Amino acid sequence: MQQTDATTAESQQQAANACAVCGDPVATTEWHPATTETTPDGDVVIVSFCGQTCRDHWVEAD
């Protein structure tokens, strides 16, 4: 029986972030719109979006 690397490849595509607007997973291996935000604690965090539409939504809501 022959084994494939399908399972390994799939696990490597796990998204580390989710879209800040709609919550869709954002694959960090691909380019996505992002911005930075300063938290009340003074930390700067990177906010990722699944697409330009969600980024525009974020800017309008701010």
Ligand SMILES: [Zn+2]
């Ligand atoms: Zn989104």
